[in-house]
Amino acid sequence: xxxxxMPLDGLIVLEPRLFADERGAFFESYNxxxxxxxxxxxxxxxxxxxxxxxxxxxxxxHYQLAPREQGKLVxxxxxxxxxxxxxxxxxxxxxxxxxxxxxxxxxxxxFWIPGGFAHGFLALTDCEVLYKTDAYYEPxxxxxxxxxxxxxxxxxxxxxxxxxxxxxxxxxxxPVTMMVQASGALDGLAR
Numbered sequence: 001x002x003x004x005x006m007p008l009d010g011l012i013v014l015e016p017r018l019f020a021d022e023r024g025a026f027f028e029s030y031n032x033x034x035x036x037x038x039x040x041x042x043x044x045x046x047x048x049x050x051x052x053x054x055x056x057x058x059x060x061x062h063y064q065l066a067p068r069e070q071g072k073l074v075x076x077x078x079x080x081x082x083x084x085x086x087x088x089x090x091x092x093x094x095x096x097x098x099x100x101x102x103x104x105x106x107x108x109x110x111f112w113i114p115g116g117f118a119h120g121f122l123a124l125t126d127c128e129v130l131y132k133t134d135a136y137y138e139p140x141x142x143x144x145x146x147x148x149x150x151x152x153x154x155x156x157x158x159x160x161x162x163x164x165x166x167x168x169x170x171x172x173x174x175p176v177t178m179m180v181q182a183s184g185a186l187d188g189l190a191r
Contacts, residue, residue: 047133
């Protein structure tokens with residue numbers, strides 16, 4: 001497996017080594033020692049989630065508050081998504097900035113999104129997304145940011161309006177309290 005850093009500190013793309021022949025293919029999708037070697041981080045994943053979406057569905061931008069921030073290792077087993085992470089770490093010099101990439105069943109890439117980021121994705125095709133989390137889901141600590149918050153300015157590859165859950169449609173903007181805490185990080189920040 002190999003890894004590549006993304007423009008926002010902490011985000012990592014993992015690409016497994018694929019062994020293919022006339023019979024099909026094999027790859028190791030997760031190895032705790034390999035993950036620690038590539039990321040420099042030791043995580044215990046406590047929950048696996050499986051999301052099934054129709055083309056045009058947009059899920060997110062979701063996060064959990066401290067002390068239960070969730071790190072997510074995201075991969076696609078059917079179809080393709082545009083996967084996005086937004087830096088919501090108040091002390092980060094990249095607070096409010098976003099990073100996105102194509103994850104698909106064909107490219108086998110995985111996206112490591114540590115705690116301190118909001119996460120969302122747009123289903124480019126009918127798809128199935130699997131992701132491991134390093135903290136349990138805590139409904140009382142779950143929060144959402146609206147997918148088209150102009151303060152973040154994500155460039156989603158949309159063909160028309162996305163299909164949203166009522167919860168995601170009702171999500172608010174990047175919280176003012178986070179922006180106030182990060183005001184030093186926002187000074188001169190180019191989005």
